[in-house]
Amino acid sequence: MVSPTLAEDTAAPSQPAAEEQTRFVCVHGHFYQPPRENPWLETIEVQDSAAPYHDWNDRITAECYAPNGASRITNKEDEIIRIMNNYARMSYNFGPTLLSWLKDYAPRTYRMVIDADKASAQHYSGHGSALAQVYNHMILPLANARDTRTQVRWGIIDFESRFGRKPEGMWLSETAVNREVLDVLAQEGIKFTILAPAQCARTRPIATKNASVPNWTETPNATVDATHPYLVRLNEGRSIAVFFYNGPVSRAVAFEGLLNSGREFGERLIGSYNETPPGQPASAQLIHIATDGESYGHHHKHGEMALSYAMHWIEENHHARLTNYAEFLERFPPQFEAEVIDNSSWSCPHGVERWRSNCGCNGGRAGWNQKWRAPLREALDHLRDATAPLCEELAKPLLKDLWAARDAYVHVILDRSANTIEKFLDEHATHGLTPNERVTVFELLELQRHTQLMYTSCGWFFDEISGIETVQIIAYAGRVLQLAARLFGEPGAALEVSFLDILAKARSNIPEISDGAEVYRRYVTSMRIGLEQVGAHYAISSIFRPYPEDGELFCFDVHREGYEVFSSGRGRIALGRAAIASRITEETEEICFAVLHLGDQNLSAAVKRYAANDPAEVEKFTAFSTVVGQAMRHANLPEVIRLIDRDFGESAYSLTSLFADEQHRILNIILNRTVSEMEDSLRKIYEDHAGLLRFLTESGMAAPPALATAATFAINSSLRHAIEADNFDPSEVASLLQHADSDQIEIDTQLLGFTTGQRMKRAMVRLEAAVAGDPAANGALAAALDLANSIRTLPFEVNIWQAQNIWNDLLRRSDTNYWSAEWKEGFKKLGQAMNIAVDQLVIEEGVSAF
DSSP states (O other): OOGGGGGGOOOOOOOOHHHHHHHEEEEEEOOOOOOOOOOOTBBOOGGGGGGGGGSSSHHHHHIIHHHSSSSSEEOTSSSSEEOGGGGSSEEEEOOOHHHHHHHHHOHHHHHHHHHHHHHHHHHTTTTSSSEETTTTTTTGEEEEGHHHHHHHHHHHHHHHHHHSSSSSSSEOOGGGGGGHHHHHHHHHHHHHHEEEEGGGEEEEOOOOSSEEEEEEOOOGGGOOOTOOEEEEEOOGGEEEEEEEEEEEHHHHHHHHHHGGHHHHHHHHHTOOOOOTTTTOOOOEEEEEEEGGGGTTTTTTTTTTHHHHHHHHHHHHHTTTTOOOOOHHHSOOOOOEEEEEETTHHHHHHSSSSTTTTTOOOSSSOOOOOOOOOTHHHHHHHHHHHHHHHHHHHHHTTTTTTTHHHHHHHHHHOOOOOOHHHHHHHHHHSSOOOOHHHHHHHHHHHHHHHHHHHTTTTTTHHOOTTTTTHHHHHHHHHHHHHHHHHOOOSSHHHHHHHHHEEEEEESBSSTTTTTTHHHHHIIIITOOOOOHHHHHHHHHTTTTTTTTOSEEEEEEEEEEEEEEEEETTTEEEEEEEEEEEEETTTOOEEEEEEEEEEHHHHHEEEEEOOTTTTTTTHHHHHHHHHHHHHHHTTTOOOOHHHHHHHHHOOSEEEEESSSSSHHHHHHHHHHHHHHHHHHHHHHHHHHHHHHHHHHHHHHTTTTOHHHHHHHHHHHHHHHHHHHHHOOOOOHHHHHHHHHHHHTOOOOOOOOHHHEEEEEEEEHHHHHHHHHTTTSSHHHHHHHHHHHHHHHHHTTTSSOHHHHHHHHHHHHHHTTTTTOOOOOHHHHHHHHHTTTTBHHHHHHHHTTOOOO
């Protein structure tokens, strides 16, 4: 499961107590993914490149964010002896937009991240290890003053809402910095930030009272002493502390394979201290590194285990004291001051040119250029600056101060409950707003939110303007343009023309794509939707799934006002009426629809606006439903089609009109019926000819391809069904594997390994839900133990990481004192079957369940 280099003997001589208090270590992880939500649906749609996961957030959570919340330390037998929440021992920041996604889609991991901050405060003198981050990873030296302040304020408010305290430090996107940015941080109460050593221009000791001001020492080629903090003096007497991280060790973690060994990682950290001159007292030194947090597990497999082992090894052997930036800053305030290099960053040696010019920093594609970066930024700046006065003018009678409302709008983004919305409007609206005025206000603020999102740094980072990261920020601009057209009429609609004129100057490296305007037309215009398209999605998917009378569909609420289905053979028609409302802008629309499904993918739908309070419209649709129902009962499909065309016009929607996730789901429903029929047929062929296949194998003859294919499909299908069965039967699985072996059938190890891991998780979830001592709990424990023992015999790798975490959580329950001796013995055997060194882990963790 893990590299043996992570499981080395921890025995080592302890350091003297005096030195222990002068040597400190801090590992910082910048955990971040760009926002990937469809700007119109507020959800991430399926991303095939992340398969077998739904999307890249999902995949990286499985590979990095979740493992760091429950990282393993193993012994020489590769058994788990400790499970650590790395976040509680390191320093870290999470992008606010990523935390929003984790809260909704990976709540267990989200809770690990939040709880770790509280746990770290207990370790580190009351200072939590989490840092805030500017909201959506905007390059602040390239932002205007208003956007810089909004990004900082949104980042702070988001942090406070999640961690329940004010942030002491803040991570700057790409560590991009200048004096103006640092001054905004200081004005907003931020005490420190972290920068790359190459961003330090010069340093000098802080002048003491009655002493001359020391001379500056230039720090070329990142020669700054990174073992202590520096004070940066700002405007009007303000200042901020800056930590310049250790460059060589950070690079080794990110790019040079240092995470291959936890021991080597730890040794590299503690081997980086400055030597104390003879005869002088040792001063406190902090060895600290900063990398993308995804290094620990995503970029480097099992990197989170190397981190766990390194911190454990350092701490257990007293090589140094683990700390975080806030604690170290309090204990050892800056004795030196520094000046930073304006408009510098950690990932572009040319300053901040990577986000506005063809500086040469890119993904490394030979022959490609990034001349598109400048016109892309020009187009976005034009859109932001052109909409700002239009927004101000429209907001005057509605909002006391548009920009103060924008800064406070993050409260609504975080919590769109009625109470939060009403409190926001009470504070910022000029008067009690009508429903239409409320829509206008929220559309104005959504326009402003998307002007922030469209500057997310990843859009410029890579090689090509048609890459997914750049398409994403252009899509945010597309949402701005749509809202501008709705809010400002002709002046707003005209913005699209000028925007595309500038974007056309951004030349693609791919000839058939041509330029940024073509990227917009090809990828963004098809994403743009209104409430009618949401209604069409609802209508089509209602054929395949039951909806409640009141339900949610992405960021929309749907109230069904009427629904009827008429069938004839394989054909069905659904007729209905519904009210669609956006939870984001409060815009509403009533629709009526007709969906005709003739089986498989053969489907057409028609949708139009409908006024439920107009008796004539109600009567008309009722009469239409009656006539269509009669035609359908008589299997008169041509008449049904004619009636739909007459009342709705030409049918405009089909399965391709569905949003991506629902399209995948429905196509899978259709495919599953076909696949199920195929499975039954192939299984019967195999069963009928299994004896012949075995005889051919024993005779050394190759089976005919058709028979071999049927056997392979049948065995793998049967194995999957046996593993997924509620009543897991180890003997059935063993028998099928024996047949596969004797008949020389290749099993699908990747699919079966994934299926088995999920099955083990289900067994542990069932055990977690039970109560020890209850007959059902005893049954759940026995079933989980049978499954875990069976997994150990399987001829393929099974990831039971989540099941192990649940076992570990149960071990730490505070209500284990009534566990019977029999229960404890069974639970212990379950842990051992899942490769946990139970006795050693109990000692290491100090738990009292046994």
